[in-house]
Every structure is written in structure tokens, then in C-alpha cells.
Amino acid sequence: MRIRALALATVLVLTASGCATSSFGDEPGKTLTVLTHYGSEPHKSGLKKLVDEWNRTHPEVQVKTQSVLYNELLQTVTARHASGQTPDIINAYSLWGGQLAAADVLDEPPTDVATDIRDEYSPAASEAVTVDDQVLGYPTEMQTYALIYNKKLLAKAGVTEPPKTWDELEDIAERTTVTDDSGNLDVAGFGLTTDFSDTAVVHPFASLLQAAGGRYMNADGSAAFDSKAGQRALSLQKQLVESGSADPGLNTIKAFPSNRVAMTINAGYWIGVLKGMMGDDYENVGVAPIPGPKAGDKGSLAYGFFTGVSSHSDQKDDAWEFLRWLNAEQAADGATRMGAFQFGAGSIPARVSDSEALTADDPNFEPFVQAMDYALPEPNPRGGQQMKTALQGSIQSVWTGDLSVAEALRSAAAEADATLNQD
Structure with a gap:
């Protein structure tokens, strides 16, 4: 399809224009290592094409990649740093930024790189890679969240537009819910995601x-x-479950593409997944901003x-030069x-010019791109992962009726605060 062809064309144009070697890295036989979690497709082959291009046009500094599973990435980075065997370049989840900064894992970017990131990337992207006013590195893949809905299921229930308030969301969820005798x-009015990670919850x-109007974390x-x-x-989610419009036991990731979920909240990457899974039925997919209690x-x-x-x-200078070539040089x-x-x-490109150049063809990408301007960046303190894990369990306990809303949030906050600043 055209949008993917455009992305490929961009890579090919940059390949053709990158034939001149740079003036850095005069010492022969230099090699940079890059650690990522890109061990599966399409990321594996996509990264390989870029590295092959660099190696072909920069014989004085070669790049080789190493990949581990995502759930092993943080442990691998910290363990290798402690042993002095850290790769030259690290790909990391922004949530871990505070922990990596506290452990002095990362080099401070050159001034031009930090300025480029602050000025040319979306506010959400630049904030996500900043800890204590210090930029950590180039944002690569970014995701925001929006309301994804099935236009056909809404129309069948007499609904012509997605909800603009929580009251409308509850009403539409109830109207689109279908049960058998x-x-x-049969059809969930709203889909909760529970099946693959703390992120989904x-x-x-x-x-x-x-x-x-709330916040995830305080300034301290x-x-x-x-x-x-x-x-x-959380009460909204609880009410959706209690009304029968949502079922925590339903696999929304599988049910939505099968036209068994009317609405759900998910990240932008899922649009590409739905295109591949739904075929012609993808025309029934719509995307809108996630509404709040009142209109607007x-x-x-x-x-x-x-x-x-x-x-x-x-080889810090060479490593930053490679990252400039990868993240800042434009076709x-x-x-x-x-x-x-x-x-x-x-994924949604984190750089503003990339989003403008690549996402215009599919209107379903627009709400995710627009959300870059107002989305809450996921906080990246030292104990961010512990906070996220604690909150996941508490949220799911409300869905299953094991805890009240007040008990769940109080428990998660206490656990998060107890671990947030532990050494």
C-alpha cells in the first residue's frame, strides 16, 4: 500500500544519497556494536538494511547489531554495564531512563544532538527521553493512545459518531453490546486489554x-x-464491567479484528496490525481521541x-555520528x-518532520499523531517499572471485583512510593 511504499522509498532515496564517506573514524578496523530488542520481523530485517547501507558507505567504521528479547533488555544492559562490556549504542525503553541515568549507563549527548531532539521532536517524545533536564538519546519509536472503534458495529446500534464524553462512551458501549439467548x-461494547503486558492494562x-485532569506522578x-x-x-472501567459492556476475560486483541468488540483503547502501532489482520474489513475501523468526563x-x-x-x-564520537546519520539526515x-x-x-515517527512526511495517507493515524502534542509522557523515574507493575495488579483487581477503586489505588500508590527511590 502507498504509505508503506513511501516509507520504503524514503529508505532507498537515503541509500542512494549516502554514498559519500564521512571524515570521522580515520582509524582502520573500527567496529560499533548496537544492542536492541529487534530480533523479530519487521524490525529485524528493517534494521539490517540500514546497517548494511551504513557499512557499505562507511568502510572505516563498521556497525554490527546484537538483539535480545524485550523482557531481557533491561537486565542485559545493566549487567553488561556492570561488567564493563556494554555495547557502544543502546536501544532502551524510555520508562527505564531514570534508572539508566542514575547508574551512569549513558553518555551525555553532544550539544547539537540534544538541541535537535528538543527542537525537532514532538513534546511527548523529547520529554520521554529527558531525565532531570538531561536528554538521554534520540527518540526512535513512539506510541500514543486513542479510542479505536468499529464503525459498522456502532452504525448497527444507530450510532453515527464516536463518543465525546464518558457518558456517551458508556451509552454507546451498552447499545453495542450483544449477548446470545x-x-x-457475542459483542462487547468496550474491550479491556489484559492479555500480554502491564502496558496493556x-x-x-x-x-x-x-x-x-489527573496526573500519573508528582514532581517529586x-x-x-x-x-x-x-x-x-478506574470507576469508569469498573462500571463498564459491571454493566456487562466489558469482560476482562475477553481477548480484545483477537476479538476486535473479528468484529466482536465495538470500542477499545490502544496504541498507534495496532493500526498496522489491524490492517494486516482485517483485510477489507479494515474500512470499518475508526479512530478518535480518548474522551474525558465532559465534552472537549x-x-x-x-x-x-x-x-x-x-x-x-x-568510540563515542563515531557512535553519535552513526546516530546522527540514522536519526537526523533527511531525504x-x-x-x-x-x-x-x-x-x-x-510505529508513529517521533520526529515531527517524519510524521508530517509519512502519516498523511491514512486518516486513522491522525489522532495518534495529534496526541503527540498533548499526551502525558510516561514518567521515567528510577523506580518507574515497579510503579507500573504495582498499578497493573491493582487495576485488574478492580475489574475482577476483588478490590474497591479506593483500596486499589491506595494500595498501588503505597507500593509504588515504597519502591520508587530505593537504592
Whole structure:
């Protein structure tokens, strides 16, 4: 399809224009290592094409890649840093930024790189890779959240537009819910995601939290979600379950493409997944901002990954030059190699010019791109992962009726605050 062809064309144009070797790296036989979690398709082959291009046009400094599973990436980075065997370039989840900064894992970017990131990337992207006013590296893949809905299912229930308030969301969820003669759920009016990670549970809640005017974390690093806004957001999810419009046991990731879920909240990458899974039925997919309690309110959460240079690298200048080539050098259409690569793999480019160059063809991408301007960046303090894990369990306990909303948020906040600043 045209948007993927455009992304590929950008990579090819940049390949053709990158034939001149640079003046850095005069020592022969130099090699940079890059550690990522890109061990599966389409990221694996996409990154390989870029590295092959660099190696072909920069014989004085070669690049080789190493990949590990995502759930092994943080442990691998910290363990190798402790042993002095850190790769030159690290790809990391932005949530881990505070932990990596505290452990002095990352080199401070050159001034021109830091300025480029602050000026040319979306606010959500630049904030996600900043800890204590220090930029950590180039944002690569970014995701925001929006309301994804099935236009055909809404129309069947007499609904012509997606909800603009929580009351409308509850009403539409109830109207689109269908059960069989035995009371079993045939179509869920709203889909909760529970099936693959803490991200699937916490990020939609955090998006609703922001839509209600709440915050995920205070400036001092303590939990802020145990608030009136947090209670309203979690109560909304609880009400959807209790009304029968949502079922925590339903696999939304499989049910939505099968036209068995009317609405859900998910990240932008899922649009590419739905295109591949739904075929012609993809024309029934619509995307809108996540509404808040009253008309005009909206919320989203932004998260992503970044690439930085190891503080232990002996080739920092060469490593940053490679990252400039990958993330800042633009083709005639205004897109960078990283932007074209990530968009071709289904992610929203973090660089503003990349988003403008690559996402215009599919209107379903627009709400995700627009959310870059207002989305709450996922906080990246030292204990961010522990906070996220604690909140996941508490949210799901409300869905299953094991905890009240107040108990769940109080418990998660207490656990998060106890671990947030532990050494």
C-alpha cells in the first residue's frame, strides 16, 4: 500500500544519497556494536538494511547489531554495564531512563544532538527521553493512545459518531453490546486489554486519568494516580464491567479484528496490525481521541524507545555520528532513515518532520499523531517499572471485583512510593 511504499522509498532515496564517506573514524578496523530488542520481523530485517547501507558507505567504521528479547533488555544492559562490556549504542525503553541515568549507563549527548531532539521532536517524545533536564538519546519509536472503534458495529446500534464524553462512551458501549439467548457475550461494547503486558492494562487507564485532569506522578516522583481523577477513571472501567459492556476475560486483541468488540483503547502501532489482520474489513475501523468526563476533554499517554551511547564506549564520537546519520539526515520528502524504518514497521515517527512526511495517507493515524502534542509522557523515574507493575495488579483487581477503586489505588500508590527511590 502507498504509505508503506513511501516509507520504503524514503529508505532507498537515503541509500542512494549516502554514498559519500564521512571524515570521522580515520582509524582502520573500527567496529560499533548496537544492542536492541529487534530480533523479530519487521524490525529485524528493517534494521539490517540500514546497517548494511551504513557499512557499505562507511568502510572505516563498521556497525554490527546484537538483539535480545524485550523482557531481557533491561537486565542485559545493566549487567553488561556492570561488567564493563556494554555495547557502544543502546536501544532502551524510555520508562527505564531514570534508572539508566542514575547508574551512569549513558553518555551525555553532544550539544547539537540534544538541541535537535528538543527542537525537532514532538513534546511527548523529547520529554520521554529527558531525565532531570538531561536528554538521554534520540527518540526512535513512539506510541500514543486513542479510542479505536468499529464503525459498522456502532452504525448497527444507530450510532453515527464516536463518543465525546464518558457518558456517551458508556451509552454507546451498552447499545453495542450483544449477548446470545444464554446471556453469553457475542459483542462487547468496550474491550479491556489484559492479555500480554502491564502496558496493556496501565496505559489505557493512564490515558483516561489524563482525560479526567489527573496526573500519573508528582514532581517529586511519588504516585499521583490515587486522586479524584484516578478514582473517576478506574470507576469508569469498573462500571463498564459491571454493566456487562466489558469482560476482562475477553481477548480484545483477537476479538476486535473479528468484529466482536465495538470500542477499545490502544496504541498507534495496532493500526498496522489491524490492517494486516482485517483485510477489507479494515474500512470499518475508526479512530478518535480518548474522551474525558465532559465534552472537549481528551487524554493519551505517550511511551517509546530511544537510542543512546554507552558511557563506557571507547568510540563515542563515531557512535553519535552513526546516530546522527540514522536519526537526523533527511531525504527529499523530509523523512529520516529512522522515521521511514519505524513507520514501515507500524510505529508513529517521533520526529515531527517524519510524521508530517509519512502519516498523511491514512486518516486513522491522525489522532495518534495529534496526541503527540498533548499526551502525558510516561514518567521515567528510577523506580518507574515497579510503579507500573504495582498499578497493573491493582487495576485488574478492580475489574475482577476483588478490590474497591479506593483500596486499589491506595494500595498501588503505597507500593509504588515504597519502591520508587530505593537504592
